[in-house]
Amino acid sequence: MSQHVFxxxxxxxxxxxxxxxxxxxxQAPQPKDGALVFSPIRQASDLPWGQxxxxxxxxxxxxxxxxxxxxxxxxxxxxxxxxxxxxxxxxWQVARDADGKLRFQACAPKPQKRALIGVRPCDLAALAIHxxxxxxxxxxxxxxxxxxGLLLVAVNCxxxxxxCFCVSTGDGPAAKEDSGYDLLLDELDDGFxxxxxSGAGEQLLAGLALEAATPGQLASAKGQQHQATQGQLRHLPxxxxxALPNQMTHPQWDxxxxxxxxxxxxxxxxxxxxxxxxxxxxxxxxxxxxxxxEWDSCFSSGHSYLHGHLVRESGAQRYRQWxxxxxxxxxxxxxxxxxxxxxxxxxxxxxxxxxxxEAHLLCQGGEA
Amino acid sequence: xxxxxxxxxxxFSSCDGCxxxxxxxxxxxxxxxxxxxxxxxxxxxxxxxxxxxxxxxIEGSVSTPHELERIKTIRENSAMVIxxxxxxxxxxxxxLRNMHDKDQWVEGVYALPExxxxxxxxxxxxxxxxxxxxxxxCPINTRQVVAAVRALLFGVLPVDxxxxxxxxxxxxxxxxxxxxxxxxxxxxVTRTGCGAICPSVGRDCYACYGPAELxxxxxxxxxxxxxxxxxxxxxxxxLFINNHAEAFREEAxxxxxxxx
Ligand code: SF4
Ligand code: SF4
Ligand code: SF4
Ligand code: SF4
Numbered sequence: 261m262s263q264h265v266f267x268x269x270x271x272x273x274x275x276x277x278x279x280x281x282x283x284x285x286x287q288a289p290q291p292k293d294g295a296l297v298f299s300p301i302r303q304a305s306d307l308p309w310g311q312x313x314x315x316x317x318x319x320x321x322x323x324x325x326x327x328x329x330x331x332x333x334x335x336x337x338x339x340x341x342x343x344x345x346x347x348x349x350x351x352w353q354v355a356r357d358a359d360g361k362l363r364f365q366a367c368a369p370k371p372q373k374r375a376l377i378g379v380r381p382c383d384l385a386a387l388a389i390h391x392x393x394x395x396x397x398x399x400x401x402x403x404x405x406x407x408x409g410l411l412l413v414a415v416n417c418x419x420x421x422x423x424c425f426c427v428s429t430g431d432g433p434a435a436k437e438d439s440g441y442d443l444l445l446d447e448l449d450d451g452f453x454x455x456x457x458s459g460a461g462e463q464l465l466a467g468l469a470l471e472a473a474t475p476g477q478l479a480s481a482k483g484q485q486h487q488a489t490q491g492q493l494r495h496l497p498x499x500x501x502x503a504l505p506n507q508m509t510h511p512q513w514d515x516x517x518x519x520x521x522x523x524x525x526x527x528x529x530x531x532x533x534x535x536x537x538x539x540x541x542x543x544x545x546x547x548x549x550x551x552x553x554e555w556d557s558c559f560s561s562g563h564s565y566l567h568g569h570l571v572r573e574s575g576a577q578r579y580r581q582w583x584x585x586x587x588x589x590x591x592x593x594x595x596x597x598x599x600x601x602x603x604x605x606x607x608x609x610x611x612x613x614x615x616x617x618e619a620h621l622l623c624q625g626g627e628a
Numbered sequence: 629x630x631x632x633x634x635x636x637x638x639x640f641s642s643c644d645g646c647x648x649x650x651x652x653x654x655x656x657x658x659x660x661x662x663x664x665x666x667x668x669x670x671x672x673x674x675x676x677x678x679x680x681x682x683x684x685x686i687e688g689s690v691s692t693p694h695e696l697e698r699i700k701t702i703r704e705n706s707a708m709v710i711x712x713x714x715x716x717x718x719x720x721x722x723x724l725r726n727m728h729d730k731d732q733w734v735e736g737v738y739a740l741p742e743x744x745x746x747x748x749x750x751x752x753x754x755x756x757x758x759x760x761x762x763x764x765x766c767p768i769n770t771r772q773v774v775a776a777v778r779a780l781l782f783g784v785l786p787v788d789x790x791x792x793x794x795x796x797x798x799x800x801x802x803x804x805x806x807x808x809x810x811x812x813x814x815x816x817v818t819r820t821g822c823g824a825i826c827p828s829v830g831r832d833c834y835a836c837y838g839p840a841e842l843x844x845x846x847x848x849x850x851x852x853x854x855x856x857x858x859x860x861x862x863x864x865x866x867l868f869i870n871n872h873a874e875a876f877r878e879e880a881x882x883x884x885x886x887x888x
Binding site: 544610 | 778
């Protein structure tokens, strides 16, 4: 059991220096184009001090005040997904050699030591799902290479957004003991209570030689975790596991389809969605080609196009695939639902469709 | 397709912008010239308008009686007709006149209107002759042309890129301008292909690539209304560039009628 130590805000650069010395390229969410987006960082002063997010269905705004905290916000549009499962990448290349023979070459990325700072408990839960998907069974070399060098500095949530419902999925607002972080932070007004969750984390902490956290600091951290839990407004229906699988013909699918743009923004921001398509990108001279893998979505037609037949033609069918895969069918695949309650699909849906509200409407009336 | 197909690039009523997808192709243009025989392309200096060709690229819409004659001849002379850009594919900007008093517009625009001979409407190519393939966009880009030519040289039809701009926007990890800034972005109903250029510079997509597959124009329009756009402004968002695309036109007409 790792000990809790305390790093004051004043000294927070020491953590960055330690990461730098250990050879990690650090990234943390920073304001960019109106949202918090993972970007390279070297200075603690570049953390998003005083930033706050306001999230509602179809709405995201940042604001800044003189709060002494760097993590007084919930999340940005990205989880860890784009860091590991690249939105678009070549899987292999093929070219003709001098004898006219085709030569194939894999394009796996090189492992890199990267430290991600400001990872949320829901992000860790989603990461565990992606690890199971990409590394359990058939191992995905591209994902594995990026995963290998990753150091995770997680921060428990003290300021959930109005769209968050991780309490209801059991994934937050505080990270579980074995959820895969290297370091876990609770931010107080004057600094961070820190504990290690891995050997790499222990080593970093040992190098910092910090004082143990005081009982008062530990109590404050616990207190704000409790508050963050109480503060959440949304939740999934209690009867979901039994009621939802029977709702394939519920009239609500047509109703939501009237509003749904079938744009796939929800699947793109969802940290657990993993669907992709593959396509060829030949050079104009026809002598070589790149085979690309790109994020796809069950809202696109290609997702259900089978041999001249489009299986899911309508918006209702596509929305149903998304919600049912996440909330009804995922347990069979991964032993849990495919939602970690991050609320991103609610905020980043251009028309503000709320998956938790839809789930309630679908489960009303119980087992149909 | 034979080893070195013959190609023509024809211009109708248009701004010449789509032909730049060829002319600005840089190295690809040199490669292309080695792969196909360009027999007619006025802007590049090749002139043989009446030549029989394997592939005819058509830029622009049919606006004049002369153009109507030309497109029929070109169709007869060409094994494959490919429209490039919004004008040829869905009417383009100049087709906006179809919804207004064209004579009044001509008088307002031209110093000597008596020299202007126009058809009643300006219409996309497919309303006059059979079109084999459409490349959407205003303007189209080199990547689309290269992909189309390469596919045809391989003997297959190019992949129809009809997903929504949002998909590409999100792959590039742009922050959504509609959600973060209340910009009236048309990405959720617009066909991909541009590379999500407008959101990449923090602007709203204005639908220059035309409707995507399964465009929920009704939901899009109601969202625009929620952002404060008037009925007329909503209609204009749909009519702007691709006003002859059915999905956009029908939605626009609903809002125009509501505005009256
Ligand atoms: S379904 Fe929505 S709330 Fe759940 S994990 Fe995905 S994006 Fe987050
Ligand atoms: S919800 Fe859709 S996009 Fe996401 S994993 Fe399931 S099928 Fe794929
Ligand atoms: S639910 Fe929202 S984000 Fe998802 S496809 Fe529909 S409109 Fe787009
Ligand atoms: S900025 Fe526009 S194109 Fe990009 S995700 Fe938002 S609505 Fe879609």
